[in-house]
Amino acid sequence: MVPERGLSDSPLRLILAFLLIILTPLAIGLYAAPRLIPKPQVGVIRLYYEIYDLSAAELKAQLAYARNDPAIKAVVIVINSPGGTANDSEELYLDILNTRQQMPIVSSIDFMAASGAYYIAAATDEIYAKPGSAIGSIGVITSLPDSVFIEEDVLTTGPYKAFGGTRDSFSRQAETLKEVFINAVAVGRGDRLTGSFEQLTRAEIYDGVTAQELGLIDGMISTQAAFDRAAELAGLNNYDIVELYPLTFLNEDETAATLYQPPSINLERLWAMPVDLAPGMYYRYLELSGQ
């Protein structure tokens, strides 16, 4: 007599069980895994040329993008800048400190991180450069107001309403901002800073080697190595490097962003004297002497 085969022994049942127990969770797992654990990314922000209201806004937008994108686990700011307005530099300094609450940020200096650009770099976790990079110029540059006067048909309610202050008060303000600058560097660099106050406020431009001796940078490595260091600080083994500019402003997908080619540096523009600089306080390197 042939024993009667139960339902549990039927091929159909086995197939159904396989589907239920093996394929279904696997399919669900495979589907959900990239969404739950996206491949981490190191975002790249490029600070090229001067710091002013527009360039500062672009950087801030990219930092915000990094903070809001869960895949971005670290940021590297590639710097080629002589600095710029004091206010925009300070704004970026504070925004970077804020972003550091979420992820490590590393500065990678190519040709130049002078004055306000270094001010920004000082807010990052670590700063890397090349031996030939131009680093430093810690100080303020401003123009003093002309002699004050009054006009017959213009009425103000204070003696300096139309001018902002005396030449002497502008001088004092510049000195105050110098103190702000060096204090920001000291806060950002902490114990790593070895140069004295008098030495650093000479506002010299240093090469990478000297800058490292003074504790202004953490080492001299390539930009790729800086990406790796940022990833390391973020605890990443395998990651993608994405340019944040196209993601933030060009609405491109990550693949396209990965393939994005940043503009090359125009050295002449980088070192050029500014044109029509508006009155104000600047953390900017200006090569006044020579041509």
Next chain:
Amino acid sequence: MRRASIFLLIFVLLLVGPALFRYFTFYQLGAAPDRGEIPVYDPAVVVVPEATPPSTAFVDEPTMGKGQILLDVGHGNAFSLDELAYFHGRLAARGFEFAYYEGDNLAANLRAAAAFVVIAPLETFTAQEVTAVKTFVAQGGRLLIVGDPTRFNVEIVDSFFDLSYVIEDDQIPLNSLAAAFDLTFNGDYLYNQTENEGNFRNILIKGNGLGESPFTESVSELVFYGSHSIDMGSSATAVLRGDDNTWSSATDRPGGLTLAASSQDGRVLALGDLHFLTEPYYTSYDNGRFIAHIANFLTASDGRVYSLLDFPYFYDTAVNLNYVGLSQLSPFIFEQTVALQQGFRAAGYELNLTAVGTLEEDSLWVGLYNQADESLVELLASHDITFTIDPPILTNAEQNTLEAPEGTKAIATATAVAEQAQSDVRLIHTPLGDVPMSGTGLFLLNQANGRNQLIVLAASSDGLLKQIGFLLEMIPFNTSYEEAGCLVQNNLALCPTNITDEAVEAELIISESISNTSSIESEDEEEADGTDNEEVVEVDLDAISQGRINLGDSVEAELAAGESHMWILDEGTAVVDIVVEATEDVDAILELYDSDFNLVDLSDSSFSGGAESLLGIELDPGDYFIVVRDYYEDGGTYTLTVTETDESTSNTSGSIEHIFLFVDDTGEPLGEGINSADRFLELLSDQYEVTVWVSSIDGTFDSLDEAFLNDIDLLIWDTGDYIAESTENDILMYTYLLSGGKLLLTGSAPLMFVGADLTELVDIQLTGDDLFLLDGLESEQSFLLDDTYQVYEIDNLIVNEGQEDQVTPFLINGPESNGTGLLRGIAILDPALESQVIVLSLPFVALPEALQASLLSNMLSWFEATSY
């Protein structure tokens, strides 16, 4: 049950496995590197630099002096005068003003200066300029040289492809001058990051940084706002030094840096910074006091030692002008005096004409060798200068006292004159050697008791005029003794007059025209016997006598090149027309002189080939001399005609019809700024044609057409209570007088007396007994003025010896006024010019109203009655 658990486990593993796989693939196992704590940044902890402390209370207490500070603006100097406003103010408070050197003849410009200030030049000084400054400093002149690292040269580089610039901040053109005084400005800027005044480049100087010197007296702390450092040689000393934390940008090393230094026994001061002199930086710390010390240094009374070369700037005070041995003033003297006064005024001095020179005052003595009086000879002798004039040269007055043999009109032949001249000895004996008076001008500066007297002597009136012209050119630095070819030593200069065969004249010609002295050969020459008894009559006309010409005669003559002709006219009382018609090649000049060789009239109105005429000339009995010259001295043919006429065209006819009232109200008022125009118009307009010209509205007097003056019968020059200012006005007015004009000069500070002292006038008193001026008035009657008026103190200088009969005083200061009895109103007749002048040295309107009408009427009567 167990199978179910297994299935469930597999289910879960397969469900989360991919995610775990991804995680462990992407992320490191174990903890990430420690990033440390995110720093917290608080800008509020920053220490704000201290504000500049209030400046030390300092009140400048300057000592008044007088002088010029020469400021270099001729080397592309990188500063503006506005920046020096405070510094200039400190100098002005000491009575010193800036003069500006613009790059032409520094040695000459330094003559006037007590100190020379050079600030941030961007061009180098030439070797000649450096030598001039060294000489200046050696004479006690003060030198301030100021560098500044913010004042650099920018060189524009215009290449084929590009236009760029290079800032030459390491080139210090100032060193081309500073190096001559053992000082070198380094091409650096100083900085101090440890202790500064608000900025690394603002250097605080205190304590040991303040060297012992007059500049740092009572100074406790200074600040320089960007300074060069200064290297010093052995003869220089540091005035201000930086501390050990002061660095130089050139060496990037600290310590031992000098910001200010002096050399040449304190006569040179070098400063590395300009800004501390400027607003607002002079208010910081003790900067104001330091600047006051610098001002004292530049204006020190014991500084500059002046010499003859520095004319006229060796004078300290107002200068008296004295014509040596001259007893009578004249329009010629007026012209020279006015020219000298203008020149002196341009140099900042008042020049007052005086009758007698004194060693107690700064003075200028001018005259002829032959007229040097006893006191001058004595003074010259004290400088080892003596004269030999053998035989003596007699003046006209001296000659007149000699008894000439009756009937001999004293004529010499040209040969006799030449022989006489050869035997004459006219020498100046000086420490430099003996030199002939002829062709030589002498300048001697006598300095004693803090006073300076410049003596200027020449052989002839022409020579003296040239020397005075030379002095006038010296004032604006247009020439120098060296350029004039003078031999100069120890405040004595002997200068060529450049007059060929210059005669040594007996006395200064006081008529309008000056010419070389010559002797007249008259027609009487043929009657002379040629013996030594012949008397030489020297006539101040450079012309060859052609004999006599009578009324109705017309003579043709040939002028040789460089020659002038003289004709003698003696026709008694007559009115004549004198006409010269010349050929095309002659630009004739026609002159008429009276018997005393005073110019009566002159005509030079046409060009070559034209006629010159003197019409309606009224002749008195006596000799007249007609002189015909060629302006270009080329010579040629002319025809001279003298005819009698009934019509006199002289504008000095007695009647007055047209009065020109010139109101000079452009000077500085002494009181409320009044003039007498309205009162004059009220009193005169009914009877006379009155033209009013107000200088502040219509322009200055010299803007008038000279020909216009020929149409007026009386010029009233009213300066009210304004101080008259000598300008070209004077020349035109004197031209008017020279043509025999009538002038009523009234005002508190009238022309001719510019520079006199002021006095207060409260009353006046009539004086004298002139029939016209005091008609209906009572001599010695006093009148109280309605107010107290500031007026010039007119002393008796205008009434010189020998001139008394030409001057009629009619008004003097009253008994209640200062200087009671001093002249206040005089009437002057000049017979040489046939001009009439009344000087009423107070505003006419200040006279009591009752007196105004009667006195004005009397004055007009006087003009008409005494008219020539």
